[in-house]
Amino acid sequence: MxxxxxxxxxxxxxxxxxxxxxxxxxxxxxxxxxxxxxxxxxxxxxxxxxxxxxxxxxxxxxxxxxxxxxxxxxxxxxxxxxxxxxKAEKRRVLLLASKFDHCLADLLYRWRIGEIPMDITGIISNHPRETYAHLDFDGIPFHHLPVTKATKLEQETKIWEIFQSSGSELAVLARYMQVLSDGLTAKLSGKCINIHHSFLPGFKGAKPYHQAHARGVKLMGATSHYVTSDLDEGPIIEQDVERISHQDSPEDLVRKGRDIERRVLARAISWHLQDRVLLNGSRTVVFRD
Missing domain, CATH: 3.30.70.260 (ACT domain)
Incomplete structure:
Protein backbone atom coordinates (compact mmCIF):
# COMPACT_ATOMS: atom_id res chain seq x y z
CA MET A 1 0.00 0.00 0.00
CA LYS A 87 1.66 15.50 -4.46
CA ALA A 88 2.73 15.88 -0.82
CA GLU A 89 5.09 18.77 -1.57
CA LYS A 90 3.91 21.94 0.13
CA ARG A 91 4.00 25.08 -2.00
CA ARG A 92 5.39 28.32 -0.60
CA VAL A 93 2.79 31.11 -0.36
CA LEU A 94 3.15 34.83 0.44
CA LEU A 95 0.04 36.58 1.80
CA LEU A 96 -0.74 40.27 1.30
CA ALA A 97 -3.49 42.04 3.23
CA SER A 98 -4.80 45.46 4.20
CA LYS A 99 -7.19 46.66 6.91
CA PHE A 100 -9.95 44.14 6.13
CA ASP A 101 -8.60 40.93 7.63
CA HIS A 102 -11.40 38.37 7.16
CA CYS A 103 -9.66 36.58 4.29
CA LEU A 104 -6.28 36.66 6.06
CA ALA A 105 -7.78 35.26 9.28
CA ASP A 106 -9.61 32.56 7.36
CA LEU A 107 -6.52 31.44 5.46
CA LEU A 108 -4.45 31.31 8.65
CA TYR A 109 -7.10 29.09 10.25
CA ARG A 110 -7.34 26.75 7.25
CA TRP A 111 -3.53 26.56 7.16
CA ARG A 112 -3.30 25.88 10.88
CA ILE A 113 -5.75 22.93 10.79
CA GLY A 114 -4.16 21.53 7.61
CA GLU A 115 -7.13 22.15 5.33
CA ILE A 116 -4.87 24.05 2.91
CA PRO A 117 -1.42 22.44 3.06
CA MET A 118 1.10 25.17 2.29
CA ASP A 119 4.13 26.89 3.73
CA ILE A 120 3.29 30.53 4.44
CA THR A 121 6.50 32.44 3.77
CA GLY A 122 5.32 35.78 5.12
CA ILE A 123 2.58 38.36 5.48
CA ILE A 124 2.89 41.76 3.84
CA SER A 125 0.61 44.65 4.75
CA ASN A 126 0.44 48.37 4.17
CA HIS A 127 -0.91 48.58 7.73
CA PRO A 128 1.17 48.07 10.91
CA ARG A 129 1.26 44.83 12.90
CA GLU A 130 -1.04 46.34 15.55
CA THR A 131 -3.87 46.19 13.03
CA TYR A 132 -3.84 42.41 13.44
CA ALA A 133 -3.14 42.22 17.18
CA HIS A 134 -6.04 39.78 17.54
CA LEU A 135 -4.52 37.32 15.04
CA ASP A 136 -1.91 34.68 15.89
CA PHE A 137 0.70 34.70 13.14
CA ASP A 138 2.43 31.72 14.76
CA GLY A 139 5.94 32.91 13.91
CA ILE A 140 5.17 33.87 10.31
CA PRO A 141 7.37 36.81 9.25
CA PHE A 142 5.38 40.06 9.08
CA HIS A 143 6.42 42.91 6.80
CA HIS A 144 4.89 46.34 7.23
CA LEU A 145 5.32 48.12 3.90
CA PRO A 146 3.40 51.42 3.95
CA VAL A 147 2.74 52.90 0.53
CA THR A 148 1.90 56.25 -0.98
CA LYS A 149 1.68 57.35 -4.58
CA ALA A 150 5.22 58.70 -4.29
CA THR A 151 6.67 55.51 -2.76
CA LYS A 152 4.72 52.90 -4.74
CA LEU A 153 7.63 51.85 -6.95
CA GLU A 154 9.97 51.47 -3.97
CA GLN A 155 7.35 49.55 -1.97
CA GLU A 156 6.63 47.13 -4.84
CA THR A 157 10.35 46.57 -5.29
CA LYS A 158 10.44 45.38 -1.67
CA ILE A 159 7.42 43.13 -2.26
CA TRP A 160 9.17 41.48 -5.19
CA GLU A 161 12.39 41.11 -3.19
CA ILE A 162 10.50 39.39 -0.35
CA PHE A 163 8.69 37.13 -2.83
CA GLN A 164 11.98 36.03 -4.37
CA SER A 165 14.12 35.80 -1.23
CA SER A 166 11.48 33.73 0.57
CA GLY A 167 11.27 31.26 -2.29
CA SER A 168 7.57 31.96 -2.68
CA GLU A 169 5.70 30.31 -5.55
CA LEU A 170 2.37 32.08 -5.10
CA ALA A 171 1.28 35.51 -3.89
CA VAL A 172 -2.25 35.90 -2.52
CA LEU A 173 -3.97 39.27 -2.33
CA ALA A 174 -6.15 38.50 0.68
CA ARG A 175 -8.10 41.76 0.41
CA TYR A 176 -4.92 43.71 -0.23
CA MET A 177 -6.42 47.06 -1.20
CA GLN A 178 -3.64 48.34 -3.44
CA VAL A 179 -3.55 48.17 -7.23
CA LEU A 180 -0.38 46.43 -8.38
CA SER A 181 1.62 48.08 -11.13
CA ASP A 182 1.94 46.56 -14.59
CA GLY A 183 5.57 45.78 -13.84
CA LEU A 184 4.83 43.74 -10.73
CA THR A 185 1.83 41.96 -12.25
CA ALA A 186 4.03 40.92 -15.18
CA LYS A 187 6.59 39.41 -12.79
CA LEU A 188 3.81 37.59 -10.91
CA SER A 189 2.00 36.35 -14.02
CA GLY A 190 0.22 33.09 -13.19
CA LYS A 191 1.58 33.30 -9.62
CA CYS A 192 -0.75 35.81 -7.97
CA ILE A 193 -4.39 35.28 -6.94
CA ASN A 194 -6.84 38.02 -6.00
CA ILE A 195 -10.38 38.16 -4.58
CA HIS A 196 -13.02 40.80 -5.12
CA HIS A 197 -16.76 41.21 -4.70
CA SER A 198 -19.10 40.66 -7.64
CA PHE A 199 -20.32 44.24 -7.86
CA LEU A 200 -17.48 45.33 -10.13
CA PRO A 201 -17.68 47.19 -12.42
CA GLY A 202 -21.19 48.28 -11.43
CA PHE A 203 -20.46 49.59 -7.93
CA LYS A 204 -16.93 50.91 -7.62
CA GLY A 205 -15.19 52.84 -4.89
CA ALA A 206 -16.16 53.11 -1.24
CA LYS A 207 -18.99 51.08 0.31
CA PRO A 208 -19.99 48.94 -2.71
CA TYR A 209 -22.34 46.87 -0.55
CA HIS A 210 -24.18 50.01 0.51
CA GLN A 211 -24.44 51.05 -3.14
CA ALA A 212 -25.82 47.62 -4.00
CA HIS A 213 -28.36 47.85 -1.20
CA ALA A 214 -29.51 51.24 -2.46
CA ARG A 215 -30.15 49.70 -5.89
CA GLY A 216 -32.01 46.71 -4.48
CA VAL A 217 -29.59 44.10 -5.83
CA LYS A 218 -30.91 40.53 -5.41
CA LEU A 219 -27.72 38.52 -6.03
CA MET A 220 -24.24 39.07 -4.66
CA GLY A 221 -21.05 37.11 -4.94
CA ALA A 222 -17.28 37.07 -5.24
CA THR A 223 -14.68 36.25 -7.86
CA SER A 224 -11.17 34.88 -7.40
CA HIS A 225 -8.81 35.23 -10.33
CA TYR A 226 -5.20 35.48 -11.42
CA VAL A 227 -3.85 39.02 -11.34
CA THR A 228 -3.05 40.73 -14.63
CA SER A 229 -2.42 44.31 -15.70
CA ASP A 230 -6.14 44.57 -16.52
CA LEU A 231 -7.58 45.43 -13.11
CA ASP A 232 -9.84 42.66 -11.78
CA GLU A 233 -10.10 41.08 -15.23
CA GLY A 234 -7.58 38.23 -15.00
CA PRO A 235 -8.41 34.57 -15.72
CA ILE A 236 -11.16 33.50 -13.31
CA ILE A 237 -10.54 30.51 -11.04
CA GLU A 238 -13.68 30.41 -8.88
CA GLN A 239 -16.91 32.31 -8.24
CA ASP A 240 -19.87 31.96 -5.92
CA VAL A 241 -23.14 33.80 -5.37
CA GLU A 242 -25.77 34.16 -2.70
CA ARG A 243 -29.33 35.43 -2.96
CA ILE A 244 -30.33 38.44 -0.87
CA SER A 245 -33.65 40.10 -0.27
CA HIS A 246 -35.32 43.38 0.63
CA GLN A 247 -35.01 42.37 4.27
CA ASP A 248 -31.20 42.47 4.18
CA SER A 249 -29.58 45.65 5.46
CA PRO A 250 -26.29 47.04 4.13
CA GLU A 251 -24.63 45.46 7.17
CA ASP A 252 -26.14 42.09 6.21
CA LEU A 253 -24.68 42.44 2.72
CA VAL A 254 -21.25 43.24 4.15
CA ARG A 255 -21.41 40.21 6.45
CA LYS A 256 -22.56 37.85 3.70
CA GLY A 257 -20.00 39.35 1.33
CA ARG A 258 -17.14 38.61 3.72
CA ASP A 259 -18.27 35.00 4.00
CA ILE A 260 -18.46 34.52 0.23
CA GLU A 261 -15.05 36.13 -0.29
CA ARG A 262 -13.46 33.85 2.30
CA ARG A 263 -14.71 30.60 0.83
CA VAL A 264 -14.15 31.57 -2.81
CA LEU A 265 -10.55 32.63 -2.16
CA ALA A 266 -9.86 29.49 -0.12
CA ARG A 267 -11.13 27.23 -2.91
CA ALA A 268 -9.12 29.06 -5.56
CA ILE A 269 -5.90 28.80 -3.55
CA SER A 270 -6.49 25.15 -2.70
CA TRP A 271 -7.11 24.22 -6.34
CA HIS A 272 -4.04 26.15 -7.48
CA LEU A 273 -1.85 24.43 -4.91
CA GLN A 274 -3.19 21.04 -6.01
CA ASP A 275 -2.32 21.80 -9.66
CA ARG A 276 -6.00 21.72 -10.58
CA VAL A 277 -5.91 25.06 -12.43
CA LEU A 278 -4.42 25.34 -15.90
CA LEU A 279 -4.28 28.62 -17.77
CA ASN A 280 -6.09 28.71 -21.11
CA GLY A 281 -5.40 32.14 -22.51
CA SER A 282 -7.72 34.60 -20.75
CA ARG A 283 -9.59 31.71 -19.12
CA THR A 284 -8.77 28.72 -16.94
CA VAL A 285 -9.40 25.00 -16.97
CA VAL A 286 -10.22 23.88 -13.43
CA PHE A 287 -10.16 20.14 -12.66
CA ARG A 288 -12.24 20.10 -9.50
CA ASP A 289 -11.99 17.23 -7.05
Whole structure:
Protein backbone atom coordinates (compact mmCIF):
# COMPACT_ATOMS: atom_id res chain seq x y z
CA MET A 1 0.00 0.00 0.00
CA UNK A 2 1.30 3.43 -0.93
CA UNK A 3 0.95 6.68 0.99
CA UNK A 4 0.16 10.16 -0.37
CA UNK A 5 3.87 10.97 -0.10
CA UNK A 6 4.46 8.43 -2.88
CA UNK A 7 2.02 10.13 -5.26
CA UNK A 8 2.95 12.50 -8.07
CA UNK A 9 0.97 15.05 -10.06
CA UNK A 10 1.53 15.57 -13.78
CA UNK A 11 -0.27 18.42 -15.54
CA UNK A 12 0.07 19.60 -19.11
CA UNK A 13 -1.52 21.46 -21.98
CA UNK A 14 -0.68 21.22 -25.66
CA UNK A 15 -2.07 21.47 -29.18
CA UNK A 16 -4.64 18.72 -29.55
CA UNK A 17 -3.94 15.73 -31.78
CA UNK A 18 -4.52 11.96 -31.61
CA UNK A 19 -2.30 9.84 -29.37
CA UNK A 20 -1.61 12.22 -26.47
CA UNK A 21 -3.30 10.16 -23.76
CA UNK A 22 -1.90 6.94 -25.20
CA UNK A 23 1.62 8.38 -25.28
CA UNK A 24 1.50 9.63 -21.71
CA UNK A 25 -0.15 6.53 -20.24
CA UNK A 26 2.21 4.20 -22.13
CA UNK A 27 5.23 6.06 -20.78
CA UNK A 28 3.94 5.83 -17.21
CA UNK A 29 3.19 2.11 -17.64
CA UNK A 30 6.68 1.43 -18.97
CA UNK A 31 8.14 3.24 -15.94
CA UNK A 32 6.19 0.98 -13.59
CA UNK A 33 3.67 3.65 -12.64
CA UNK A 34 -0.01 3.29 -11.79
CA UNK A 35 -2.49 6.03 -12.68
CA UNK A 36 -4.67 6.90 -9.68
CA UNK A 37 -6.58 9.87 -11.09
CA UNK A 38 -6.94 11.27 -14.60
CA UNK A 39 -8.89 14.30 -15.79
CA UNK A 40 -8.77 15.76 -19.27
CA UNK A 41 -10.39 18.46 -21.39
CA UNK A 42 -10.31 19.14 -25.12
CA UNK A 43 -11.00 22.80 -25.88
CA UNK A 44 -12.46 22.65 -29.38
CA UNK A 45 -12.42 26.45 -29.65
CA UNK A 46 -8.65 26.77 -29.22
CA UNK A 47 -7.75 23.21 -30.27
CA UNK A 48 -5.79 22.75 -27.07
CA UNK A 49 -5.77 19.70 -24.83
CA UNK A 50 -5.46 19.79 -21.02
CA UNK A 51 -4.80 16.95 -18.60
CA UNK A 52 -4.08 16.30 -14.92
CA UNK A 53 -2.78 12.88 -13.85
CA UNK A 54 -2.05 11.58 -10.35
CA UNK A 55 0.10 8.45 -10.25
CA UNK A 56 2.45 6.40 -8.10
CA UNK A 57 5.35 4.06 -8.82
CA UNK A 58 4.50 0.42 -8.07
CA UNK A 59 6.62 -1.80 -10.28
CA UNK A 60 10.07 -0.21 -10.42
CA UNK A 61 12.53 1.91 -8.46
CA UNK A 62 12.24 4.90 -10.77
CA UNK A 63 12.81 8.21 -8.98
CA UNK A 64 11.00 11.44 -9.74
CA UNK A 65 14.09 12.82 -11.45
CA UNK A 66 14.34 9.73 -13.67
CA UNK A 67 10.66 9.95 -14.57
CA UNK A 68 10.98 13.66 -15.29
CA UNK A 69 14.06 13.13 -17.44
CA UNK A 70 12.43 10.30 -19.39
CA UNK A 71 9.20 12.21 -19.87
CA UNK A 72 11.03 15.06 -21.62
CA UNK A 73 11.04 13.13 -24.90
CA UNK A 74 7.28 12.54 -24.67
CA UNK A 75 6.71 16.20 -23.86
CA UNK A 76 8.77 17.37 -26.82
CA UNK A 77 6.94 15.01 -29.16
CA UNK A 78 3.56 16.50 -28.29
CA UNK A 79 4.78 20.08 -27.55
CA UNK A 80 3.56 19.83 -23.96
CA UNK A 81 3.65 22.70 -21.50
CA UNK A 82 3.98 20.52 -18.39
CA UNK A 83 4.73 20.30 -14.67
CA UNK A 84 5.53 17.27 -12.53
CA UNK A 85 5.92 17.27 -8.76
CA UNK A 86 5.28 15.19 -5.62
CA LYS A 87 1.66 15.50 -4.46
CA ALA A 88 2.73 15.88 -0.82
CA GLU A 89 5.09 18.77 -1.57
CA LYS A 90 3.91 21.94 0.13
CA ARG A 91 4.00 25.08 -2.00
CA ARG A 92 5.39 28.32 -0.60
CA VAL A 93 2.79 31.11 -0.36
CA LEU A 94 3.15 34.83 0.44
CA LEU A 95 0.04 36.58 1.80
CA LEU A 96 -0.74 40.27 1.30
CA ALA A 97 -3.49 42.04 3.23
CA SER A 98 -4.80 45.46 4.20
CA LYS A 99 -7.19 46.66 6.91
CA PHE A 100 -9.95 44.14 6.13
CA ASP A 101 -8.60 40.93 7.63
CA HIS A 102 -11.40 38.37 7.16
CA CYS A 103 -9.66 36.58 4.29
CA LEU A 104 -6.28 36.66 6.06
CA ALA A 105 -7.78 35.26 9.28
CA ASP A 106 -9.61 32.56 7.36
CA LEU A 107 -6.52 31.44 5.46
CA LEU A 108 -4.45 31.31 8.65
CA TYR A 109 -7.10 29.09 10.25
CA ARG A 110 -7.34 26.75 7.25
CA TRP A 111 -3.53 26.56 7.16
CA ARG A 112 -3.30 25.88 10.88
CA ILE A 113 -5.75 22.93 10.79
CA GLY A 114 -4.16 21.53 7.61
CA GLU A 115 -7.13 22.15 5.33
CA ILE A 116 -4.87 24.05 2.91
CA PRO A 117 -1.42 22.44 3.06
CA MET A 118 1.10 25.17 2.29
CA ASP A 119 4.13 26.89 3.73
CA ILE A 120 3.29 30.53 4.44
CA THR A 121 6.50 32.44 3.77
CA GLY A 122 5.32 35.78 5.12
CA ILE A 123 2.58 38.36 5.48
CA ILE A 124 2.89 41.76 3.84
CA SER A 125 0.61 44.65 4.75
CA ASN A 126 0.44 48.37 4.17
CA HIS A 127 -0.91 48.58 7.73
CA PRO A 128 1.17 48.07 10.91
CA ARG A 129 1.26 44.83 12.90
CA GLU A 130 -1.04 46.34 15.55
CA THR A 131 -3.87 46.19 13.03
CA TYR A 132 -3.84 42.41 13.44
CA ALA A 133 -3.14 42.22 17.18
CA HIS A 134 -6.04 39.78 17.54
CA LEU A 135 -4.52 37.32 15.04
CA ASP A 136 -1.91 34.68 15.89
CA PHE A 137 0.70 34.70 13.14
CA ASP A 138 2.43 31.72 14.76
CA GLY A 139 5.94 32.91 13.91
CA ILE A 140 5.17 33.87 10.31
CA PRO A 141 7.37 36.81 9.25
CA PHE A 142 5.38 40.06 9.08
CA HIS A 143 6.42 42.91 6.80
CA HIS A 144 4.89 46.34 7.23
CA LEU A 145 5.32 48.12 3.90
CA PRO A 146 3.40 51.42 3.95
CA VAL A 147 2.74 52.90 0.53
CA THR A 148 1.90 56.25 -0.98
CA LYS A 149 1.68 57.35 -4.58
CA ALA A 150 5.22 58.70 -4.29
CA THR A 151 6.67 55.51 -2.76
CA LYS A 152 4.72 52.90 -4.74
CA LEU A 153 7.63 51.85 -6.95
CA GLU A 154 9.97 51.47 -3.97
CA GLN A 155 7.35 49.55 -1.97
CA GLU A 156 6.63 47.13 -4.84
CA THR A 157 10.35 46.57 -5.29
CA LYS A 158 10.44 45.38 -1.67
CA ILE A 159 7.42 43.13 -2.26
CA TRP A 160 9.17 41.48 -5.19
CA GLU A 161 12.39 41.11 -3.19
CA ILE A 162 10.50 39.39 -0.35
CA PHE A 163 8.69 37.13 -2.83
CA GLN A 164 11.98 36.03 -4.37
CA SER A 165 14.12 35.80 -1.23
CA SER A 166 11.48 33.73 0.57
CA GLY A 167 11.27 31.26 -2.29
CA SER A 168 7.57 31.96 -2.68
CA GLU A 169 5.70 30.31 -5.55
CA LEU A 170 2.37 32.08 -5.10
CA ALA A 171 1.28 35.51 -3.89
CA VAL A 172 -2.25 35.90 -2.52
CA LEU A 173 -3.97 39.27 -2.33
CA ALA A 174 -6.15 38.50 0.68
CA ARG A 175 -8.10 41.76 0.41
CA TYR A 176 -4.92 43.71 -0.23
CA MET A 177 -6.42 47.06 -1.20
CA GLN A 178 -3.64 48.34 -3.44
CA VAL A 179 -3.55 48.17 -7.23
CA LEU A 180 -0.38 46.43 -8.38
CA SER A 181 1.62 48.08 -11.13
CA ASP A 182 1.94 46.56 -14.59
CA GLY A 183 5.57 45.78 -13.84
CA LEU A 184 4.83 43.74 -10.73
CA THR A 185 1.83 41.96 -12.25
CA ALA A 186 4.03 40.92 -15.18
CA LYS A 187 6.59 39.41 -12.79
CA LEU A 188 3.81 37.59 -10.91
CA SER A 189 2.00 36.35 -14.02
CA GLY A 190 0.22 33.09 -13.19
CA LYS A 191 1.58 33.30 -9.62
CA CYS A 192 -0.75 35.81 -7.97
CA ILE A 193 -4.39 35.28 -6.94
CA ASN A 194 -6.84 38.02 -6.00
CA ILE A 195 -10.38 38.16 -4.58
CA HIS A 196 -13.02 40.80 -5.12
CA HIS A 197 -16.76 41.21 -4.70
CA SER A 198 -19.10 40.66 -7.64
CA PHE A 199 -20.32 44.24 -7.86
CA LEU A 200 -17.48 45.33 -10.13
CA PRO A 201 -17.68 47.19 -12.42
CA GLY A 202 -21.19 48.28 -11.43
CA PHE A 203 -20.46 49.59 -7.93
CA LYS A 204 -16.93 50.91 -7.62
CA GLY A 205 -15.19 52.84 -4.89
CA ALA A 206 -16.16 53.11 -1.24
CA LYS A 207 -18.99 51.08 0.31
CA PRO A 208 -19.99 48.94 -2.71
CA TYR A 209 -22.34 46.87 -0.55
CA HIS A 210 -24.18 50.01 0.51
CA GLN A 211 -24.44 51.05 -3.14
CA ALA A 212 -25.82 47.62 -4.00
CA HIS A 213 -28.36 47.85 -1.20
CA ALA A 214 -29.51 51.24 -2.46
CA ARG A 215 -30.15 49.70 -5.89
CA GLY A 216 -32.01 46.71 -4.48
CA VAL A 217 -29.59 44.10 -5.83
CA LYS A 218 -30.91 40.53 -5.41
CA LEU A 219 -27.72 38.52 -6.03
CA MET A 220 -24.24 39.07 -4.66
CA GLY A 221 -21.05 37.11 -4.94
CA ALA A 222 -17.28 37.07 -5.24
CA THR A 223 -14.68 36.25 -7.86
CA SER A 224 -11.17 34.88 -7.40
CA HIS A 225 -8.81 35.23 -10.33
CA TYR A 226 -5.20 35.48 -11.42
CA VAL A 227 -3.85 39.02 -11.34
CA THR A 228 -3.05 40.73 -14.63
CA SER A 229 -2.42 44.31 -15.70
CA ASP A 230 -6.14 44.57 -16.52
CA LEU A 231 -7.58 45.43 -13.11
CA ASP A 232 -9.84 42.66 -11.78
CA GLU A 233 -10.10 41.08 -15.23
CA GLY A 234 -7.58 38.23 -15.00
CA PRO A 235 -8.41 34.57 -15.72
CA ILE A 236 -11.16 33.50 -13.31
CA ILE A 237 -10.54 30.51 -11.04
CA GLU A 238 -13.68 30.41 -8.88
CA GLN A 239 -16.91 32.31 -8.24
CA ASP A 240 -19.87 31.96 -5.92
CA VAL A 241 -23.14 33.80 -5.37
CA GLU A 242 -25.77 34.16 -2.70
CA ARG A 243 -29.33 35.43 -2.96
CA ILE A 244 -30.33 38.44 -0.87
CA SER A 245 -33.65 40.10 -0.27
CA HIS A 246 -35.32 43.38 0.63
CA GLN A 247 -35.01 42.37 4.27
CA ASP A 248 -31.20 42.47 4.18
CA SER A 249 -29.58 45.65 5.46
CA PRO A 250 -26.29 47.04 4.13
CA GLU A 251 -24.63 45.46 7.17
CA ASP A 252 -26.14 42.09 6.21
CA LEU A 253 -24.68 42.44 2.72
CA VAL A 254 -21.25 43.24 4.15
CA ARG A 255 -21.41 40.21 6.45
CA LYS A 256 -22.56 37.85 3.70
CA GLY A 257 -20.00 39.35 1.33
CA ARG A 258 -17.14 38.61 3.72
CA ASP A 259 -18.27 35.00 4.00
CA ILE A 260 -18.46 34.52 0.23
CA GLU A 261 -15.05 36.13 -0.29
CA ARG A 262 -13.46 33.85 2.30
CA ARG A 263 -14.71 30.60 0.83
CA VAL A 264 -14.15 31.57 -2.81
CA LEU A 265 -10.55 32.63 -2.16
CA ALA A 266 -9.86 29.49 -0.12
CA ARG A 267 -11.13 27.23 -2.91
CA ALA A 268 -9.12 29.06 -5.56
CA ILE A 269 -5.90 28.80 -3.55
CA SER A 270 -6.49 25.15 -2.70
CA TRP A 271 -7.11 24.22 -6.34
CA HIS A 272 -4.04 26.15 -7.48
CA LEU A 273 -1.85 24.43 -4.91
CA GLN A 274 -3.19 21.04 -6.01
CA ASP A 275 -2.32 21.80 -9.66
CA ARG A 276 -6.00 21.72 -10.58
CA VAL A 277 -5.91 25.06 -12.43
CA LEU A 278 -4.42 25.34 -15.90
CA LEU A 279 -4.28 28.62 -17.77
CA ASN A 280 -6.09 28.71 -21.11
CA GLY A 281 -5.40 32.14 -22.51
CA SER A 282 -7.72 34.60 -20.75
CA ARG A 283 -9.59 31.71 -19.12
CA THR A 284 -8.77 28.72 -16.94
CA VAL A 285 -9.40 25.00 -16.97
CA VAL A 286 -10.22 23.88 -13.43
CA PHE A 287 -10.16 20.14 -12.66
CA ARG A 288 -12.24 20.10 -9.50
CA ASP A 289 -11.99 17.23 -7.05
Missing amino acids: TTPSDHFILTFSCPNKPGIVAGVSTFLFEKGCNILEAQQFDDTETNRFFMRVVFNVVASEASLSEIREGFTAVAEGFALNWTLRP
